[in-house]
Amino acid sequence: MEGQERDPKLKFKSLKEKCSPPSMKAIKNMGFKYMTEIQSAVLPRALDGDDIVATAKTGSGKTLAFLIPVVETVVKSEPNESTGTLCIIISPTRELAIQTYTVLQDIISFHGCITSSLVIGGENKKKQSMELSKGVHIVVATPGRLFDHMRTKEFDYRNVNCLVLDEADKIFQYGFEEDLKQIVNRLPKNRQTMLFSATLSERTEALIKSAMKDDFREINTSEDNIKATVDGLKQGYMVCETEYRMWWLHKMLKKTQNQKVMVFFSSCKSVVFHYEFFTRHCNASVLCIHGKMSQIDRSATMRNFYNAEKIALFCTDLAARGLDIPAVDWIVQFDPPSDTNEYIHRVGRTARGLGTVGNAVLLLRSEENGFIDHLKEAKIYLDKYESWDKYHNLQPKLEAAMQDPELRKMAEEAFEGYIRALEVRKLKHIFNVISMDMNKVAKSFGLEKAPEVDIHTGFSKKHRPRKRIAAILAAKTEDSNKRIKS
Numbered sequence: 107m108e109g110q111e112r113d114p115k116l117k118f119k120s121l122k123e124k125c126s127p128p129s130m131k132a133i134k135n136m137g138f139k140y141m142t143e144i145q146s147a148v149l150p151r152a153l154d155g156d157d158i159v160a161t162a163k164t165g166s167g168k169t170l171a172f173l174i175p176v177v178e179t180v181v182k183s184e185p186n187e188s189t190g191t192l193c194i195i196i197s198p199t200r201e202l203a204i205q206t207y208t209v210l211q212d213i214i215s216f217h218g219c220i221t222s223s224l225v226i227g228g229e230n231k232k233k234q235s236m237e238l239s240k241g242v243h244i245v246v247a248t249p250g251r252l253f254d255h256m257r258t259k260e261f262d263y264r265n266v267n268c269l270v271l272d273e274a275d276k277i278f279q280y281g282f283e284e285d286l287k288q289i290v291n292r293l294p295k296n297r298q299t300m301l302f303s304a305t306l307s308e309r310t311e312a313l314i315k316s317a318m319k320d321d322f323r324e325i326n327t328s329e330d331n332i333k334a335t336v337d338g339l340k341q342g343y344m345v346c347e348t349e350y351r352m353w354w355l356h357k358m359l360k361k362t363q364n365q366k367v368m369v370f371f372s373s374c375k376s377v378v379f380h381y382e383f384f385t386r387h388c389n390a391s392v393l394c395i396h397g398k399m400s401q402i403d404r405s406a407t408m409r410n411f412y413n414a415e416k417i418a419l420f421c422t423d424l425a426a427r428g429l430d431i432p433a434v435d436w437i438v439q440f441d442p443p444s445d446t447n448e449y450i451h452r453v454g455r456t457a458r459g460l461g462t463v464g465n466a467v468l469l470l471r472s473e474e475n476g477f478i479d480h481l482k483e484a485k486i487y488l489d490k491y492e493s494w495d496k497y498h499n500l501q502p503k504l505e506a507a508m509q510d511p512e513l514r515k516m517a518e519e520a521f522e523g524y525i526r527a528l529e530v531r532k533l534k535h536i537f538n539v540i541s542m543d544m545n546k547v548a549k550s551f552g553l554e555k556a557p558e559v560d561i562h563t564g565f566s567k568k569h570r571p572r573k574r575i576a577a578i579l580a581a582k583t584e585d586s587n588k589r590i591k592s
């Protein structure tokens with residue numbers, strides 16, 4: 107085993123032989139003396155040029171574990187004017203790319219002549235193209251925009267010798283998969299590749315490994331741990347009847363009004379509706395972020411949230427990955443996560459770094475109780491928090507809000523967004539759209555009765571009636587299997 111190299115008390119100084127003085131100075135300047143466990147396991151290997159697949163819990167310091175080797179790659183390459191780009195770091199979201207780029211600026215601050223560029227969607231392509239044409243050494247990018255540039259003459263990536271995929275399982279997920287394959291295929295084969303994440307999923311693992319050399323190193327510092335989340339995290343769940351979900355959220359926001367809170371929703375539309383309702387009708391101090399906002403608004407919101415001491419951020423899973431936001435007190439999962447991995451990433455936005463604490467609560471409808479067992483199978487253990495017996499009656503406020511046609515439309519769209527997010531879930535026996543009482547769901551968005559929404563079960567329209575019955579039967583079978591097991 108690699109016991110010695112995993113000593114969490116190893117100093118950055120021990121990398122002196124492998125790491126240039128300006129980098130060492132930058133690390134010291136950032137205030138870091140000792141490496142975290144994943145850093146001391148990864149850095150010596152990565153600095154030797156090995157391919158690496160690294161998994162370590164959220165907030166364990168993975169960013170430096172790849173940024174230091176990236177910078178040292180540039181130092182070793184001794185680039186000249188015609189070298190072009192040498193290293194590419196890919197992130198699944200623009201916000202994470204911005205954050206990584208910011209940390210990178212700290213590390214190259216004493217290097218003088220190392221250049222870098224941020225290449226993300228939603229920002230000026232021409233400006234990015236100009237920067238790339240100058241041959242910046244390090245590019246931090248989101249996959250779609252990077253691939254756009256790879257199809258232009260301006261971007262010279264023939265000498266790229268280091269590729270990093272941060273939150274690798276997310277990048278390889280549906281949507282980015284094709285871009286990623288094309289990107290990886292176009293890059294020089296004799297490069298170093300490093301993959302980082304807190305979670306790897308089976309479905310993406312094969313794909314991920316196809317990007318690596320055969321003799322890659324697998325480093326996993328969360329492997330022998332008895333739980334999948336960090337020690338400083340206090341996590342529990344609460345059960346609430348469908349129609350009172352907004353009442354619950356209202357109370358949660360009141361209880362945490364002097365704290366910094368992230369509230370996760372399953373769709374953009376739901377974020378929008380709840381944001382508008384709680385700011386306009388409840389005077390709540392809330393920010394919101396989702397993928398349908400302009401990049402300018404997204405960046406401004408994130409900046410505000412980073413700097414705030416007490417505020418709630420309503421968000422989609424856009425904000426679930428990688429973000430290192432100071433002092434988040436509560437993670438509220440108002441809508442359940444799509445799977446156990448997404449649960450881990452959402453709660454990973456709090457209790458980050460060494461010796462920190464944070465709170466998380468997952469809201470479930472009573473029909474969704476089975477999710478707790480599912481989480482247990484993934485070594486995620488939640489306490490049951492007692493339900494509150496008193497709620498503020500939100501009904502008058504909701505009725506008033508529904509008089510406004512604009513807000514009413516938002517509620518209807520949010521309702522649909524909520525249903526659509528449930529339809530695509532794998533755990534049909536827990537999140538069962540077909541058996542749901544749609545009127546109660548409607549009420550949970552302030553609506554009197556359910557708007558017309560065509561329920562999909564993941565099949566083409568032509569076959570829907572038959573497939574729908576099949577889906578009902580499948581849900582029943584899973585149910586009875588469960589009963590047989592227990």
Ligand code: ADP
Pocket residue numbers: 138139140141142145162163164165166167168169170428429430458459460
């Ligand atoms: P991860 O990517 O594993 O989720 P990050 O790289 O975002 O984690 O780091 C989490 C936090 O820990 C950041 O605020 C970072 O500045 C801090 N950190 C990183 N390395 C160290 C270290 N060696 N000592 C103390 N804090 C560190």
Ligand code: MG
Pocket residue numbers: 168169272428
């Ligand atoms: Mg990270």
